[in-house]
Each structure stands twice: as C-alpha cells, then as structure tokens.
Amino acid sequence: MGRPPCCDKSNVKRGLWTPEEDAKILAYVSNNGIGNWTLVPQKAGLNRCGKSCRLRWTNYLRPDLKHDGFAPQEEDLIINLHKAIGSRWSFIAKQLPGRTDNDVKNYWNTKLRKKLTKLGIDPVTHKPFSQILSDCRDISGLQNSQNQIGSLNKNIKYYASVPTPEHSSVLTVFPNTDMIRNKSVMEQVQDSSSNANIHSWHCLSQFQVLDPEIIQPNFFNEATSSCSSTSSSNVTQLGSPQSYSCQPSHAQITPSSSFNWSEFLSEPLPYPGFQQQQDRHLKGVLSPTNCPSTLEQTPQLNLATGNYNGLYRIGHEGDFGTFDFGSTSGDQTNNRSEASSSVSSFVDAILEQDSEMRAEFPDILDGSFDY
DNA sequence: AACTGAGCCAACCGCCGAGAC
DNA sequence: AGTCTCGGCGGTTGGCTCAGT
Incomplete structure (x- = not known):
C-alpha cells in the first residue's frame, strides 16, 4: 500500500523551463498559493513532475529571491x-x-x-x-x-x-577573511595566558567571530538544535569517534531589528546542569590531545562576562552543541590558559608553522x- | 570562422525522515 | 507493521556562454 505516485516519471518533460511554463506556475501560485506540489502540474496544465515544479519555484520563481551577484x-x-x-x-x-x-x-x-x-x-x-x-x-x-x-x-x-x-x-x-575578526578575541585569549603549547594554539586558531551585524541570531538556535542531523560534513572527517548527545538550544530568540547582541550573548543557560554538561564535554574537547580534530565551533566573545560562547560539533555524525567557557570554572580557566600560545601573535604562529x-x-x- | 576548454548555473539525482495509506 | 510517496537536502551533471587559440 502507500500513496499513488505523483506522476509518470517516464512521461514528463525534463530540462530547462520555458517562459510559458514559468508563467503557468506563477499564475497557479498567485491564484492558489503553495500547497500540494504533486497536484500543481495537473492543475496548472504542465507536463512536469511535481518535484520539478517545486524546485523551479523555490530556486527561481519565488518573488523574494535575489538574482543579482553576491555582496x-x-x-x-x-x-x-x-x-x-x-x-x-x-x-x-x-x-x-x-x-x-x-x-x-x-x-x-x-x-x-x-x-x-x-x-x-x-x-x-x-x-x-x-x-x-x-x-x-x-x-x-x-x-x-x-x-x-x-x-x-x-x-x-x-x-x-x-x-x-x-x-x-x-x-x-588570511586577514581578509578571518584574522581581522579574530584578532581581538585571539589577542585577549593569548594575553590572558602565560604557559601554553603550540598544540593548544591549534584549538584557538580554529575560532572565529562572526559579524553580529550580518549573521542573524537564530543561527545558534538552529545550529544547536540540529542534533539529529545526518548530514556528513567534510569538516568533521577528522573528528573524534566519541559520540555525545547534545542538548537543546538555550536561547529562544527570534530575529528582530531591535535585537541586542550583548543581551543575546549574556543569555542565561537553559536549565540547571547545562553548564556542567557542557563543561564535561569541553573538558574533553579542549584537551591538547584531541583538540585540533574535534572542535567545530563559532565562539562568540561574551562582552558582558568575557567568556566565549559558541558551537561545537562532536563525532562523525556532526552533532552540535553549544559551549560557554571563560573565567567561571577552574577547569575552564586552565583550559583557556593551556589553549593560549607561546608565540606572540596569531600571525607569528602561522609564520612560525609556515617556515x-x-x-x-x-x-x-x-x-x-x-x- | 571554427574549435576547444573553462566557467557557470539550472536542473536533476539519490538519499533520508516524516507521514500517508 | 509494512510499504510507499512527499518534501527537504546535499551532491552531481548537462548544456550554455565566452574567452583563448
């Protein structure tokens, strides 16, 4: 049993869309709205698969789409x-x-x-x-x-x-993309430390700070809620085989023009024990032995506390979690200290590695x- | 002018989870 | 409970355009 097929795959048109076909989809959507795409070809008079119609609409015909170059x-x-x-x-x-x-x-x-x-x-x-x-x-x-x-x-x-x-x-x-934005965070971290090794520096070298004026705040909510994602990102290929289940995101913030990043970054953690759970994860994640291959994060400097909030991914399946570390925990402080480098700056460290x-x-x- | 290869992008392919039957 | 499609997704491909020879 099951649903009937949406169309006869062998008897539908494929390939590039004509302006006439586009006009039919546009007319249909403007009259009926978006509903069951399997019915669209029949109702709009198109000899196309419903899935093909949906893709044409979502990728090209939607009125809110930009068709100019990327800024x-x-x-x-x-x-x-x-x-x-x-x-x-x-x-x-x-x-x-x-x-x-x-x-x-x-x-x-x-x-x-x-x-x-x-x-x-x-x-x-x-x-x-x-x-x-x-x-x-x-x-x-x-x-x-x-x-x-x-x-x-x-x-x-x-x-x-x-x-x-x-x-x-x-x-x-390199400064064109990441270093400019990283600089202040990197320097602050490095300035706060006294002894570290280059291995720990690798951890920090992966940190980045996203431009708060560009990225929308729900980024973290969505990312941290993607715990069951099965997508296989190349970025995680070197990841640790450890597998943890991550926790739900903690800040339910909807995008808004009046959004305040300081408030967002200072948002309290979602439930008792969350911090400890994240601490436990980070304790392993930040250890010098596995750090370079397991961190997968977008740390943000919390302007209010001086801590770092961000995103990490654990295991091959790309599970996400959030973290928050800084001066509140002894272990975390140690880790932060260990994560700083003996070299004087990020640039120097790269140059050192390069030579x-x-x-x-x-x-x-x-x-x-x-x- | 004809050919060739690279760049680009619309469209398709195939997989997966959710849900209909 | 099992089978199947739908809708969403990331990966890949076909074909058009254009610059170089």
Missing part, C-alpha cells in the same frame, strides 16, 4: 558559516535573505572555493595549507604524509602557481612534489 558581506558570511558548520547549504541560505541553497552551493563551488584555495586556505578545513601539512606530519610523520594530504596537494599546487601578490605569503591574505613546514618539506612548494 562581499554575503561572501564573508558564507565563508564563516561554512567554516563553522560545513556544507549545510540550506541552513547557510536561511541566513542570506533572497538566496537559495542552490545559489549558495553554486557560488561556493564556482567562486569561493577557488578563491580560498588561491589565497592559500584549504576550503574544507579553512586552515592555511602550511598548517595542514604540518598537522599531517605531526600525526603520522613525514613517511606517511604524502598519502594523507591527497587533494590538498592539488590545491597547494594551484595556490602556489597563481602569480598573485597575495600568495607571497600564506598569511598576507617550519617549508624547512621540512622543501620539495612541496618548489613544484617537484607531484602525483
């Missing part, structure tokens, strides 16, 4: 969200009014991915290539590193072959390293 602010937001949650295009598109998941996905695949690669940043991990190579070396040693970096090498070769002023150093371009990598992988950037 720099939109680019930044896409990059930051992709860094935080991976290729969850529908979610990213919801943060960009007038854009569809297909728009965002296409723009990422055709423009932004290449742009990041050209700038020396791996579009999957959003780390500088030099750092990834260094991580590979740390994990498995030089002997095995060539097998692990896979497609990375192609990106590096592309990056290295582009004669742009930017790539004279990996870092000269280290260049010294140990002399063949990679001179073109002789090939597949």
